[in-house]
Amino acid sequence: DVKVTQSSRYLVKRTGEKVFLECVQDMDHENMFWYRQDPGLGLRLIYFSYDVKMKEKGDIPEGYSVSREKKERFSLILESASTNQTSMYLCASSATRSGKNYEQYFGPGTRLTVT
Amino acid sequence: QQPVQSPQAVILREGEDAVINCSSSKALYSVHWYRQKHGEAPVFLMILLKGGEQKGHDKISASFNEKKQQSSLYLTASQLSYSGTYFCGTDPGAGSYQLTFGKGTKLSVIP
Incomplete structure (x- = not known):
């Protein structure tokens, strides 16, 4: 059974703290993604990675950075958390074969609250 | 730019049908559909590729018109289990690895 796990379901941090969100997948997928989900705004892509140590900015990268040192692990970093980063953060992974995008898992x- | 989904929300009685539309301002290679139930992660439903392909998943089917840059999701004889928020994700192709998701359509099926 395919699996994507995230380090915490709920997290409360203070303004200015450095926050790490971790994601691990066990499907040997090439691609990994970080989204934030806010009511009425859908899923918005923060960053994605198509290979180890490779990363690309998504639609809303400001205030975030990422790290992918191993194929199965993709970390989202909030260098200095702010209240407007209070949100639900979703990680996803997918395979790419023959240039085609396959489904995302x-x-x-992680529901992050910054106070 | 996010694709536009319509309607934003719909309430159905069990057994009724619904259509959810997804429209993009950009040329598309494929469209993905996902469903997210309350408090859960989004789950993949189907992919539609360029070529007017139609796909089905149980009593849920979809079409893709790449000329119009639109896709529609058809829910037939809705069941309570269909309740959730439906998202389309658009793929421009050309080596892109990412999807751009719409804001979602909230579907509520009532007895």
Whole structure:
């Protein structure tokens, strides 16, 4: 059974703290993604990675960075958390074969509250 | 730019049909559809590739018109289990690895 796991389901941090969100997939997928989900705004892509140590900015990368040192693990970093980063964060992974995008598998999400 | 989904929300009685539309301002290679139930992660339903392909998943089917840059999701004889938020994700192709998701359509099926 395919699996994407995220380090925490709920997280509360203070403004200015450095926050690490971790995601692990066990499907040997090339691609990994970080989204944030806010009511009425859908899923918005923060960053994605198509290979180890490779990363690309998504639609809303400001205030975030990422790290992918191993194929199965993709970390999202908030260098200095702010209240407007309070949100649900979803990690996903997918395979790419013959240039085609395959379905994305999502983790359960981390609800981050910054106070 | 996010694709536009319509309607934003719909309420159905069990057994009724619904159509959810997804429209993009960009040329598309494929369209993905996902469903997210309350408190859960989004789950993949189907992919539609360039070529007007139609796909089905149980009593849920979809079409893709690449000329119009639109896709529609058809839910037939809805069941309570169909309740959730439906997202389309658009893929421009050309070596892109990412999807751009719409804002979602909230579907509520009532007895």
